[in-house]
Every structure is written in structure tokens, then in C-alpha cells.
Amino acid sequence: MPRASIPAPTPVAQALREHASLARLGERLEDSRRRLRLIAPALPGNLAASLQAGPLDEDGWSLLAANAAVAAKLRQLLPRLEALLAQQGLPGRIRVKLLQK
Secondary structure: OOOOOOOOOOOHHHHHHHOHHHHHHHHHHHHHHHHHHHHHHHOOOOHHHHEEEEEEEOOEEEEEEOOHHHHHHHHHHHHHHHHHHHHOOOOOOEEEEEOOO
């Protein structure tokens, strides 16, 4: 009895483009990463290395901090970072969350 052939897996980038809901998810992921790239030059020292771009939704954008000290420093910088994004045409609230390990 011949074996059924297994179709080649669809690359993630292709799947994101071809399905409407996945395409929106891909756009949100890229927009989140773009926001992190925009604020990175305004962060002191090596702070950007301790961050990850988090979820972006209708309520705002989340920055994921590696530890509590990084989160505390980010909270001090939020007004400046939100103003920077607003100047780039990306207004909205920034939330700071700790990375779950």
C-alpha cells in the first residue's frame, strides 16, 4: 500500500501573508518591533538590550522588561517615550511588563 505524501510545510512568512487574520497579526508584530526601534536611541546606556517588544493592541503597546530594575527605569521614562512615539505619528499608551521566564 503506497504511503500518502506529506505536503511541504508552509513558511511562516507566507502563511502570515496569505491569511487575513494572520496577516493582521504579522502587521502588529512588525509595528511593535518598529516602535522598539524608534525608542531605542532615547534609552540610556544598555537599557534597550534588556527589553523586548511586546503585544500591540487597541489599548496600547507593551514593553517587556528583563527584570524589575529595568521596569522601574522604564516607568520613569514613559512620558518621554510616549511623546517620542507621538511625534512619529504613533500615539498611545505604553505598558511596562516583566518578562516571564
